[in-house]
Amino acid sequence: MIIRKRLAAGACALAATLAVGLFPVSAAADESAQETPKVELVLDVSGSMGTRDIDGQSRMSAAKQAFNDVLDAVPADVQLGIRTLGANYPGNNRVTGCKDTAQLYPVGHVDRTEAKTAVATLMPTGWTPIGPALLAAGKDLQGGNATRRIVLITDGEDTCGPLDPCVVARQLAAEGTNLTVDTLGLVPNDKIRTQLSCIADATGGTYTSVTHANELTSRVKQLVDRAADTQVVTPTATEGAAKCSTAPLLGAGLYTDREEFSEHRWYRVNVSDGQELRASVSVGADRAVNNDYGVLLQALTTNGRELVRGSDAGSGRTDAISAGLRYAWAPNSDTPVSRTVCLEVSNSFSAPASVKTTPGLPVELGIGLVSSPDNPSDVAAFGLGRGWVLLVVLALTGLLAGLLWGWLARWRVAIRRIN
């Protein structure tokens, strides 16, 4: 019906969609205050960086070259900082060596010459305390709701223990929203690769292995640009409850949460008649998990009747598994009422016993409320037919009608003649 009216009016469908979507958008107005993204480059300046195996030059000079190029091309709207690890303590004391991390250039809008001068002074020196450096970098980037990114460049694994840098990274990501750690391994061996990819996976970042100087430059540049480009919506942190009655009441928008293995989390959404609820959920695999996994998103009434569910399962390497659902209350009276829909998110991830289960897996929940009813109609477009059977049926009907009409006319003429 709507389509037909629109057609008759000659209005294009875009206008109609706009009209449908045009109701007060007060809540969306306050999201414009987006802060400029923050990036911190964390560079390993340990003794092994002196090894000359990147295109004939030392790892350190390749890194310096990359930093110079990156500093030249930093986008204006990015706050950049530089932190070093193992730059100052050349000795053999493990305790002191494992605390050796310093901020070389504070996070802010970059003065290129100053930053370059600071980088030029670096000499391969000490240990590789990745864990403490990540913790400190997390602190450097604290504050505000900007997108935060740490780019870690190293050529050795953390031998400082007992602080596992992978656990540190996961905790950093769990504490605040929107922190990503990207890692680059210079001429990596198996151990470095495992550790760095674990750090990257824990925060939704990427891992790159570097064997050539130009690869290092282009990748670091790409990651800094990516921080500037991804002016995406920062989800709001929420905490789902163990049952619906105490669950947080959510409006439309994006949310993040953490959910442990096999945990169930509940959320509530008020959906009025004539509104459609659209919910999607992604549960991230930010650590080593077993091969098979799944996610279930259920919409239930307050007394536990299932309305609709979305689920997915998978196996093998993955970053996340996601599911979605949509639901609109069937209108049962003339006066529209608002009723509560309970959303239950559960996952069937599992992990080997050695893997820590806290903090939980990252959950991203998207809630959409669309304010107009669906228009289910005939199966075929405009109820039109198609195919040879249709033609034969119509033709035969026409023929039959013609014959009948003709005979009727003959019969009437005959009757008239008799009279």
Next chain:
Amino acid sequence: MRTTTRLAAAALAAGTALLAGGWTAVADTAGPSPSADGSAPTEAGTTFRTATVLKQGQTGTADASTGDYLYWVFPATAGQNATATATVTLPAPSTRHGTVTWQLDVYDGLRRHQACASGRPSRTASVQDTTVSLRCTLRTIRPWAEPWSNDPLPGAYYVRLTVVDLPSQDLGLPVKAEVEATAKDAGGSKAADGELAAPLTPVNQAGATLDPSADPSASATDSAASSNASSNASSQPEAVQAPGGDWSPGWWSDRWVWTVAGGVLGALMGVGGYTLTRHPRRRQAGQV
């Protein structure tokens, strides 16, 4: 009702002209228009939230590391058969250590995994191979479906490209990826009726936890700040735009031709049938 009749009358009048082949021109304008304008994206997103927006017919490229999860998002609307094609240029064979398996996954705007009706969404490359080509064609997108179904609906479609199986030494090696999203009109046989309230576009606003003690109807109105991309398009320029500027599939399908032709044929046969019954009488009249 009157408009329907007027429309039907207009369609009938146009029917014969359209039959001659003029309808193909109309079908072309209703179909996807590959936009060559604007530079193609050279980066890929790394999550659903950061997915790079592609237009239909546009090719997105990205430099990435083996093991990255690369995301793109493109629009597709009812009556289309959408296809995502990916070509991955693998690292130099000398740096690799074994076979790798790449996979292309397509999700709809609600992040529901969508089945590939045809194509090879997953492929294993040996050490000698330099590229891997993947393709996934979705089922025909319906204009409407029940909430309980998993049918593809008008809206955004996410493409995820990643390596799913690899020797651990190959993790992090540089690769180049190229992804193209295209869509073809599925034709009148798939032209269905019905309309979705709004296309399944991604939610692009931060959430706001509401006060549970507040009046439920009031809070519902607050939260009604729509997730509809078109209503806050100004603040979200990157949002997924409808292919050809319109989410509705348009009124045209070749069902009009079939139905009008059927009507015309029926009418002709009616006249024919009537004439058949008149003949003997006319013959008789002639003899008398």
